[in-house]
Amino acid sequence: MAGRWTFVGIFAVLGFVGGIVANWGYKQLEPALMEIFKDVTLTDTLLSGIGGALLTVLIVLIWANFSEK
Secondary structure (H helix, E strand, O other), rough: OOOHHHHHHHHHHHHHHHHHHHHHHHHHHHHHHHHHOOOOOOOOHHEEEEEEHHHHHHHHHHHHHHOOO
């Protein structure tokens, strides 16, 4: 049972860190992205969601490649 909670805890931390990194990256790229996607409704929310999803997938892929088989 401890292994399962460790696994869930690792993903919780990865998601938290991924959210922080996605938020920082979005703030750095916001002016350019707003110019490109200015016609999309709720642009900031949409782009933050996409960035967070991509970053989380990247973190999980890196973790999966470095974990034991």
